Amino acid sequence: xxxxxxxxxxxxxxxxxxxxxxxxxxxxxxxxxxxxxxxxxxxxxxxxxxxxxxxxxxxxxxxxxxxxxxxxxxxxxxxxxxxxxxxxxxxxxxxxxxxxxxxxxxxxxxxxxxxxxxxxxxxxxxxxxxxxxxxxxxxxxxxxxxxxxxxxxxxxxxxxxxxxxxxxxxxxxxxxxxxxxxxxxxxxxxxxxxxxxxxxxxxxxxxxxxxxxxxxxxxxxxxxxxxxxxxxxxxxx
Amino acid sequence: xxxxxxxxxxxxxxxxxxxxxxxxxxxxxxxxxxxxxxxxxxxxxxxxxxxxxxxxxxxxxxxxxxxxxxxxxxxxxxxxxxxxxxxxxxxxxxxxxxxxxxxxxxxxxxxxxxxxxxxxxxxxxxxxxxxxxxxxxxxxxxxxxxxxxxxxxxxxxxxxxxxxxxxxxxxxxxxxxxxxxxxxxxxxxxxxxxxxxxxxxxxxxxxxxxxxxxxxxxxxxxxxxxxxxxxxxxxxxxxxxxxxxxxxxxxxxxxxxxxxxxxxxxxxxxxxxxxxxxxxxxxxxxxxxxx
Ligand code: HEM
Numbered sequence: 294x295x296x297x298x299x300x301x302x303x304x305x306x307x308x309x310x311x312x313x314x315x316x317x318x319x320x321x322x323x324x325x326x327x328x329x330x331x332x333x334x335x336x337x338x339x340x341x342x343x344x345x346x347x348x349x350x351x352x353x354x355x356x357x358x359x360x361x362x363x364x365x366x367x368x369x370x371x372x373x374x375x376x377x378x379x380x381x382x383x384x385x386x387x388x389x390x391x392x393x394x395x396x397x398x399x400x401x402x403x404x405x406x407x408x409x410x411x412x413x414x415x416x417x418x419x420x421x422x423x424x425x426x427x428x429x430x431x432x433x434x435x436x437x438x439x440x441x442x443x444x445x446x447x448x449x450x451x452x453x454x455x456x457x458x459x460x461x462x463x464x465x466x467x468x469x470x471x472x473x474x475x476x477x478x479x480x481x482x483x484x485x486x487x488x489x490x491x492x493x494x495x496x497x498x499x500x501x502x503x504x505x506x507x508x509x510x511x512x513x514x515x516x517x518x519x520x521x522x523x524x525x526x527x528x529x530x
Numbered sequence: 531x532x533x534x535x536x537x538x539x540x541x542x543x544x545x546x547x548x549x550x551x552x553x554x555x556x557x558x559x560x561x562x563x564x565x566x567x568x569x570x571x572x573x574x575x576x577x578x579x580x581x582x583x584x585x586x587x588x589x590x591x592x593x594x595x596x597x598x599x600x601x602x603x604x605x606x607x608x609x610x611x612x613x614x615x616x617x618x619x620x621x622x623x624x625x626x627x628x629x630x631x632x633x634x635x636x637x638x639x640x641x642x643x644x645x646x647x648x649x650x651x652x653x654x655x656x657x658x659x660x661x662x663x664x665x666x667x668x669x670x671x672x673x674x675x676x677x678x679x680x681x682x683x684x685x686x687x688x689x690x691x692x693x694x695x696x697x698x699x700x701x702x703x704x705x706x707x708x709x710x711x712x713x714x715x716x717x718x719x720x721x722x723x724x725x726x727x728x729x730x731x732x733x734x735x736x737x738x739x740x741x742x743x744x745x746x747x748x749x750x751x752x753x754x755x756x757x758x759x760x761x762x763x764x765x766x767x768x769x770x771x772x773x774x775x776x777x778x779x780x781x782x783x784x785x786x787x788x789x790x791x792x793x794x795x796x797x798x799x800x801x802x803x804x805x806x807x808x809x810x811x812x813x814x815x816x817x818x819x820x821x
Contacts, residue, residue: 326557326558326562327556327557327558328551328556328557329551329552329554329555329556329557330551330554330555330556330557330560330561331550331551331554332550332553332554332555334561336564336568338561339561339564339565339567339568339569340568342565342568342569343565343568343569343572345569346569346572346573347572347576350573350576366611370610370611371610373590374590374592377589377590378589378590384580384584385577385580385581385584387580388579388580388581388583388584389576389577389580391580391583392576392579392580392583392603393576394623395579395623395624395625396572396575396576396579398625400572406681406685409677409681410671410681411669412668412669412670412674412677413669414660414661414664415661415664415666415667415669416539416543416667417540417543418661419661419662422660422661423658423661426657426658426660427658429657430654430657433625433626436623436625436626437626440622440623444610444611445608445609445610445611446608446609446610446611447608447621448611449611450611450712451621451622451623453715453720454622455622455626457715457720457721457729457730458629458633458646459646460720460721460730462643462646462647463643463647466647467721467722467734470721471721474721477721477722514547514551516669517550519669519670519671520670521550523549523550523553524546524549525545525546525549
């Protein structure tokens with residue numbers, strides 16, 4: 294019998310090869326991981342990967358919260374209260390989601406500052422910057438829509454102010470605030486709409502853009518710091 | 531710096547970068563190792579903040595008050611939203627403080643749009659389009675004086691605005707604590723009307739500071755509607771309508787805390803009608819927010 298079976302190492306590879314042959318997923322993973330980066334890249338260039346970590350963390354804690362949260366003006370606040378007070382480690386999940394959002398915004402500014410000071414948005418990395426800038430604006434949208442969901446006094450009034458700010462835009466403004474609130478005032482529909490934006494629309498778009506951002510980063514390679522001395526000499530082609 | 535042709539630029543870049551890659555280090559595991567360390571620190575920091583926040587405030591009390599008790603990381607929990615609360619002073623999360631402060635700088639109804647729309651839009655266009663604006667190919671800061679100047683001033687401006695925003699007493703959109711103001715700003719009127727006292731800037735209906743209606747006019751419009759103005763008879767109780775009309779008549783065209791010219795017409799009912807309306811607008815906003 295045993296002679297008929299290939300060695301265990303090869304058996305383990307069967308599903309891997311099967312997937313690779315049909316999707317190319319393994320070579321794609323190798324393409325993302327096994328590449329060279331300039332020798333002198335700095336610690337400042339770890340901020341982008343830290344952002345990926347925080348995005349995954351926000352998604353995970355967000356999903357856990359979504360399992361208990363109800364986007365209904367009557368019960369939203371009480372479900373938050375229940376999560377914080379009664380759910381096992383609920384306070385930790387909620388706290389991490391809340392403070393993770395702040396940390397994410399700080400990291401975004403730092404990462405943006407890093408790529409700015411390094412001139413990393415210059416040829417040929419313009420698109421990397423543009424996808425990043427759109428991500429940045431969308432993450433601010435996440436903060437805005439997430440703020441209402443707690444449905445405490447602060448959330449309610451701050452959202453009204455925010456929507457009214459949109460409303461000051463000429464022509465489109467009032468329509469925009471009407472669309473955001475689904476009517477002239479904050480209601481059940483407003484909360485559902487903010488919830489849908491916050492947990493479906495914006496995160497999917499941001500996730501997709503992060504993927505594009507990463508493809509670009511890998512395709513173009515990360516820049517060496519502007520102070521890099523790794524320059525080719527004349528004979529070196 | 532001589533201008534490069536597209537081809538020179540491409541070839542120069544490729545020569546330099548392929549050299550750096552050839553003499554580089556593998557991303558996995560070398561760079562991944564550094565990435566992992568930083569990610570772990572960041573996760574630890576977030577957990578630390580969550581723990582600190584919880585340690586300071588504990589469970590949310592069954593009857594949370596609207597009071598703000600400041601902890602190391604900012605305010606604690608607050609009570610459930612209640613549109614009836616008058617004169618609540620809302621603040622955004624800290625990363626919107628810069629915008630909040632801009633709005634306080636441009637707070638008159640005519641200028642509000644500068645802070646609320648124009649500056650943020652310019653800022654977003656510049657942000658997205660920046661690679662096309664900065665055409666200087668050099669990456670060394672010593673050769674990028676303009677970028678360096680921006681790189682220093684923009685953070686300083688943002689931090690300053692954020693700092694003053696954090697100290698600001700109230701929001702531009704919610705300047706007033708007069709009875710009825712919160713209902714006007716938070717309810718159905720703000721989308722259509724500009725009224726400086728309530729800090730609203732809608733422009734579907736007339737600017738109430740210029741229309742300057744007296745109590746009877748306001749009462750009539752709110753009750754029966756006219757043209758583009760909907761009737762609120764079915765939405766609000768008589769006391770509530772009387773409160774809103776009184777508020778508008780009293781505070782339209784007001785100068786600061788001095789009521790406007792039509793204030794006298796509302797004196798008999800305002801602000802008493804607002805108090806009488808009690809848990810104000812409970813009947814309407816309750817579809818939205820139950821007690
Ligand atoms: C969730 C948001 C983001 C994630 C997950 C992310 C992730 C990354 C990662 C992992 C890198 C590799 C190099 C590094 O870590 O520094 C990178 C590079 C880059 N990012 Fe981001 N980023 C985000 C947002 C942004 C924003 C807001 C901008 C700017 C507006 C931006 C612009 C760039 C540029 C230009 C590079 C190329 C840098 C180089 O090649 O040296 N990114 N990003």
